[in-house]
Amino acid sequence: MTTSSTPRPAALIVRQASPPNLESPFSSLDGRITPGESVYVRSHFPAPELNAESWRLRLGGQVDTPLELSLSDLRAMPAHTVAATMECAGNGRVYLSPRMPGVQWDLGAVGTAEWMGVLLRDVLGQAGVQAGALEVVLEGADCGTLTDPGRTPGNIHYARSLPLAKAQDDVLLAYAMNGQPLTRDHGFPLRAVVPGWFGMAAVKWLTTLHVTDTPYQGFFQTVDYSFWQSRDGLSPQMVPLTTMLVKAQIARPAPHDCVPAASVFEVVGTAWTGQGDVTRVEVSSDSGQTWAEAELVDPPQTGVWRRWRFEWQTPQQPGTVTLMARATDSAGRTQESGHDVGRGGYMINFPLPITVHLRGQEA
Amino acid sequence: MTTSSTPRPAALIVRQASPPNLESPFSSLDGRITPGESVYVRSHFPAPELNAESWRLRLGGQVDTPLELSLSDLRAMPAHTVAATMECAGNGRVYLSPRMPGVQWDLGAVGTAEWMGVLLRDVLGQAGVQAGALEVVLEGADCGTLTDPGRTPGNIHYARSLPLAKAQDDVLLAYAMNGQPLTRDHGFPLRAVVPGWFGMAAVKWLTTLHVTDTPYQGFFQTVDYSFWQSRDGLSPQMVPLTTMLVKAQIARPAPHDCVPAASVFEVVGTAWTGQGDVTRVEVSSDSGQTWAEAELVDPPQTGVWRRWRFEWQTPQQPGTVTLMARATDSAGRTQESGHDVGRGGYMINFPLPITVHLRGQEA
Numbered sequence: 001m002t003t004s005s006t007p008r009p010a011a012l013i014v015r016q017a018s019p020p021n022l023e024s025p026f027s028s029l030d031g032r033i034t035p036g037e038s039v040y041v042r043s044h045f046p047a048p049e050l051n052a053e054s055w056r057l058r059l060g061g062q063v064d065t066p067l068e069l070s071l072s073d074l075r076a077m078p079a080h081t082v083a084a085t086m087e088c089a090g091n092g093r094v095y096l097s098p099r100m101p102g103v104q105w106d107l108g109a110v111g112t113a114e115w116m117g118v119l120l121r122d123v124l125g126q127a128g129v130q131a132g133a134l135e136v137v138l139e140g141a142d143c144g145t146l147t148d149p150g151r152t153p154g155n156i157h158y159a160r161s162l163p164l165a166k167a168q169d170d171v172l173l174a175y176a177m178n179g180q181p182l183t184r185d186h187g188f189p190l191r192a193v194v195p196g197w198f199g200m201a202a203v204k205w206l207t208t209l210h211v212t213d214t215p216y217q218g219f220f221q222t223v224d225y226s227f228w229q230s231r232d233g234l235s236p237q238m239v240p241l242t243t244m245l246v247k248a249q250i251a252r253p254a255p256h257d258c259v260p261a262a263s264v265f266e267v268v269g270t271a272w273t274g275q276g277d278v279t280r281v282e283v284s285s286d287s288g289q290t291w292a293e294a295e296l297v298d299p300p301q302t303g304v305w306r307r308w309r310f311e312w313q314t315p316q317q318p319g320t321v322t323l324m325a326r327a328t329d330s331a332g333r334t335q336e337s338g339h340d341v342g343r344g345g346y347m348i349n350f351p352l353p354i355t356v357h358l359r360g361q362e363a
Numbered sequence: 364m365t366t367s368s369t370p371r372p373a374a375l376i377v378r379q380a381s382p383p384n385l386e387s388p389f390s391s392l393d394g395r396i397t398p399g400e401s402v403y404v405r406s407h408f409p410a411p412e413l414n415a416e417s418w419r420l421r422l423g424g425q426v427d428t429p430l431e432l433s434l435s436d437l438r439a440m441p442a443h444t445v446a447a448t449m450e451c452a453g454n455g456r457v458y459l460s461p462r463m464p465g466v467q468w469d470l471g472a473v474g475t476a477e478w479m480g481v482l483l484r485d486v487l488g489q490a491g492v493q494a495g496a497l498e499v500v501l502e503g504a505d506c507g508t509l510t511d512p513g514r515t516p517g518n519i520h521y522a523r524s525l526p527l528a529k530a531q532d533d534v535l536l537a538y539a540m541n542g543q544p545l546t547r548d549h550g551f552p553l554r555a556v557v558p559g560w561f562g563m564a565a566v567k568w569l570t571t572l573h574v575t576d577t578p579y580q581g582f583f584q585t586v587d588y589s590f591w592q593s594r595d596g597l598s599p600q601m602v603p604l605t606t607m608l609v610k611a612q613i614a615r616p617a618p619h620d621c622v623p624a625a626s627v628f629e630v631v632g633t634a635w636t637g638q639g640d641v642t643r644v645e646v647s648s649d650s651g652q653t654w655a656e657a658e659l660v661d662p663p664q665t666g667v668w669r670r671w672r673f674e675w676q677t678p679q680q681p682g683t684v685t686l687m688a689r690a691t692d693s694a695g696r697t698q699e700s701g702h703d704v705g706r707g708g709y710m711i712n713f714p715l716p717i718t719v720h721l722r723g724q725e726a
Binding site for chain 1: 423424500502506517518519520522571573575578579580581582584585586589591595596597598599600601602704705
């Protein structure tokens with residue numbers, strides 16, 4: 001007998017009430033696309049309420065023609081639809097020990113949506129990027145004061161930069177998600193979608209694009225959303241986070257679920273990577289000592305997670321086990337067993353231990 | 364009758380015992396060059412004890428010929444002597460309100476010494492800098508672990524970078540200070556001296572020079588020793604500290620000194636700037652409401668402070684006054700009256716209020 005649990009109600013889990021940091025109920029996984037009302041929300045400052053009529057996107061800096069575009073201007077440009085898996089760089093932070101500062105995300109700071117908008121490269125092409133340009137800074141309307149002692153610059157806006165090559169590749173300026181206009185929490189009227197990158201690059205409530213020949217050094221670029229990386233034989237440097245890592249997650253059983261002993265249970269989940277495609281998922285039911293191959297349900301699609309399933313023969317006796325999943329991608333990268341301390345509270349892609357309780361067979 | 368106070372004993376003031384952060388007794392100002400035993404000491408990690416025989420300076424990265432130089436090799440190269448005023452970027456921090464984190468320096472995290480060594484440009488020339496190089500990273504032997512929560516990368520070394528243009532200009536790799544080999548606290552056997560820049564650039568216990576085409580992003584470059592600067596109409600960014608600002612300081616009277624009322628007291632001090640020369644010093648004895656011209660004692664010498672004096676007609680009655688000094692440089696820059704919050708605990712160059720008590724005339 002094979003049992004499986006059905007998706008759960010899809011309400012968002014509140015990790016922080018204000019500003020809203022809301023986690024997707026990952027155990028409600030069903031289709032490949034996450035329903036709009038279940039897409040996680042990450043906010044750094046209170047969500048701005050922008051007026052669709054008066055709002056403008058300004059593009060300046062090292063361009064031939066600075067632009068000021070209304071929402072109507074953008075909607076009149078060629079529209080593109082891109083499905084993209086987006087993961088917060090701190091997804092899974094609750095599994096870190098010792099505890100790291102920041103929102104204590106479990107499994108649900110990740111999701112996949114279909115975004116519609118214009119390509120950033122089309123907007124840049126309209127303005128004409130000048131020779132020598134290096135990056136595009138994306139700044140949002142969301143702003144506030146940092147409370148880090150001694151580091152208060154007054155009011156700052158959320159902003160990140162992208163290398164010009166990425167900006168001229170596949171970055172979308174989205175005005176719709178899953179066929180609906182963006183909600184306020186998701187960045188109305190316009191946000192970036194940066195395929196393959198962690199969510200911090202997907203600046204919401206976009207108001208300013210600035211093309212620059214100087215590396216951008218905003219707080220969310222160099223201090224927050226950076227990690228320690230060794231290079232050139234020097235001591236580690238703080239390097240901005242960019243692409244997502246290869247990672248598999250178990251949606252069901254959910255952590256601390258009870259499943260029947262001595263039966264076959266269908267374990268399901270998703271797996272994604274920031275570059276290329278996921279090619280393999282494995283599951284362990286003995287805390288990572290042995291691994292068995294899972295079946296990939298979805299065909300490969302760059303930038304979009306693949307669902308997978310695994311028929312788990314549960315132990316004969318009641319008790320507790322630790323399930324894990326790990327993925328490998330087309331670049332041959334796989335998940336390492338531990339967390340590199342240099343990553344701090346970010347890029348958590350060791351196989352997360354999911355505790356599952358086995359109950360005796362029902363009569 | 365003109366009175367003046369004599370220089371005080373020159374013992375260093377302990378601001379932090381371990382690692383040693385020792386302040387120069389600024390009120391002991393006498394000659395233009397600070398005696399070696401009075402030069403301030405700034406340490407981030409315990410002072411390494413390096414062996415002069417086995418120590419090597421390694422130069423690598425974007426060069427034609429990587430080098431490994433002994434102290435003898437360096438001493439065999441053309442020697443240069445450079446007098447330079449060096450100020451810690453946090454000098455004067457004790458005057459900030461609210462209090463800022465970091466060593467609570469009063470007036471003495473500044474001094475002027477005569478350094479002897481080789482020009483960094485000569486070493487770079489020997490190695491051959493390749494086209495496309497952007498910066499030179501200077502790394503010291505001093506190392507330790509940062510305790511910033513969630514940001515622990517394990518052991519890191521102190522390091523800073525210099526733009527190639529500065530590195531190929533007047534930067535000295537010094538093995539002697541005021542005619543004596545460097546002491547351990549001052550970076551034995553080799554340290555950088557970066558004329559015009561705040562002291563954080565003058566990396567001590569030098570072991571590694573790395574020529575790179577990538578902006579360096581070490582902790583002491585992008586997080587510590589950086590400040591908030593607005594540019595391009597974007598929200599402030601964290602920009603590495605570089606050149607010293609124009610600044611005058613009063614050496615005598617020292618803070619909270621008693622001086623005779625109804626007399627002429629010779630106020631003395633120094634003034635410096637990171638670019639060009641100091642051209643003017645003014646003194647106020649009414650908390651900055653009115654200013655009177657001071658006399659510059661030393662001739663201009665780029666990179667070296669100028670001593671100044673001012674004959675102060677003290678008030679007729681006993682009481683308390685606030686003395687201030689402010690400087691202007693050859694670029695027309697002068698000291699502003701307040702501290703820009705974006706500077707955090709750095710670049711403190713508002714005219715510091717020196718409280719002085721007036722005592723009645725002695726019989």
